[in-house]
Amino acid sequence: MSVWSRPGMFFTLPLTLALLGATACGAKKPPSQPARNVLEAAAPVLPGMVGQVYGRGHSTPGDPVLALAGKDLPLDESLSGAAASLALDEDGAFTIADARWAAWRAGYPFSVRAAVTGSTDLPAAPPELLAGIAQARKAGDDIGLARARAGNQDTWVALFATPLADVPTFSRQYALGQTFSLALPAVATWSIVSPTGERSDGTGPVAFILRSDGEWWLDARLPDGRISLPIYVDMKMPPKPLLSLPGDGSVGPDDAADRTVDLLGQIREAFGVAVLTSDPTLQTLARAPLDQVSAGTWQHDEQVQRLRDAGFMGGSTDQAWCQAQTVALCLDSLLRSADGRTALLAQDHRLVGVQARVETRQITLLINLASE
Numbered sequence: 019m020s021v022w023s024r025p026g027m028f029f030t031l032p033l034t035l036a037l038l039g040a041t042a043c044g045a046k047k048p049p050s051q052p053a054r055n056v057l058e059a060a061a062p063v064l065p066g067m068v069g070q071v072y073g074r075g076h077s078t079p080g081d082p083v084l085a086l087a088g089k090d091l092p093l094d095e096s097l098s099g100a101a102a103s104l105a106l107d108e109d110g111a112f113t114i115a116d117a118r119w120a121a122w123r124a125g126y127p128f129s130v131r132a133a134v135t136g137s138t139d140l141p142a143a144p145p146e147l148l149a150g151i152a153q154a155r156k157a158g159d160d161i162g163l164a165r166a167r168a169g170n171q172d173t174w175v176a177l178f179a180t181p182l183a184d185v186p187t188f189s190r191q192y193a194l195g196q197t198f199s200l201a202l203p204a205v206a207t208w209s210i211v212s213p214t215g216e217r218s219d220g221t222g223p224v225a226f227i228l229r230s231d232g233e234w235w236l237d238a239r240l241p242d243g244r245i246s247l248p249i250y251v252d253m254k255m256p257p258k259p260l261l262s263l264p265g266d267g268s269v270g271p272d273d274a275a276d277r278t279v280d281l282l283g284q285i286r287e288a289f290g291v292a293v294l295t296s297d298p299t300l301q302t303l304a305r306a307p308l309d310q311v312s313a314g315t316w317q318h319d320e321q322v323q324r325l326r327d328a329g330f331m332g333g334s335t336d337q338a339w340c341q342a343q344t345v346a347l348c349l350d351s352l353l354r355s356a357d358g359r360t361a362l363l364a365q366d367h368r369l370v371g372v373q374a375r376v377e378t379r380q381i382t383l384l385i386n387l388a389s390e
């Protein structure tokens with residue numbers, strides 16, 4: 019069983035397949051024999067794993083084993099659908115970024131914070147899952163819970179997310195030319211980024227005409243947090259994120275920089291914008307701002323002006339940075355923000371220069387982008 023607290027970071031609790039003993043652990047008595055037989059015969063009942071709207075909904079699971087395990091938990095139906103899709107994954111390995119994608123696809127609008135897994139051949143939640151739930155759960159959380167069976171083993175997944183107030187239910191799917199409307203409070207600020215990196219900003223309620231097909235991105239800040247998620251125009255949401263996560267590690271700065279350029283090419287090709295060419299001057303100009311990122315003194319506007327002063331004056335110019343365990347996770351984190359997505363997808367960009375710092379637990383990327 020693994021508990022992820024943020025992308026690329028995890029720790030593992032000891033695994034055990036024994037049931038919690040009533041006398042050893044102070045648990046309630048196990049079900050009577052007839053009830054236990056019913057539970058043993060009950061195949062997993064999977065909640066819906068694909069939704070068309072974003073929203074919350076609490077309900078009692080149709081799966082009697084899940085209903086018993088989650089009777090005291092605030093189970094959300096769409097978040098449980100995301101847990102089901104992860105439990106069905108044959109390789110059994112997923113990152114927190116995969117969990118967030120599964121949640122958006124199931125229709126849950128808020129960011130998954132943590133995940134707990136476990137497996138058992140018994141008609142009850144695995145003890146390691148119960149221990150992980152107790153450790154990961156925070157006040158006010160929504161919890162998604164599901165199990166899927168392979169052979170005589172049930173794989174259990176629990177997901178945790180903290181919902182935000184003042185976010186109404188809204189559609190994820192739109193037709194070309196349709197207006198995206200969202201009744202956010204007046205104090206909210208929001209950005210919407212098109213599939214080609216064009217950004218629009220506003221405050222309060224959203225009313226925005228979607229004039230191109232593909233994957234758009236909504237990034238909104240509210241008094242108690244942020245929502246950042248995809249919406250789709252004349253396109254179904256893919257079952258998996260664009261990048262294979264967590265992706266391969268890097269053996270050094272040059273390898274990380276080369277891998278960044280390659281993956282940026284895959285990203286931009288998927289969105290139908292020009293693939294970038296490495297530029298040695300942009301690469302050199304990335305060294306000083308990488309040091310500023312490490313020192314905590316990096317300023318976006320100041321660094322973009324520095325690029326323009328160095329001769330990258332015409333057309334588009336931008337700079338972005340990220341930190342994660344791998345290059346793929348790093349770029350994925352940029353794609354999940356309006357600032358990062360605008361930088362990576364701007365259709366006028368033609369050149370790129372990357373510097374990387376590779377450490378034991380993370381890499382840091384500084385990416386310069388320009389049109390000429």
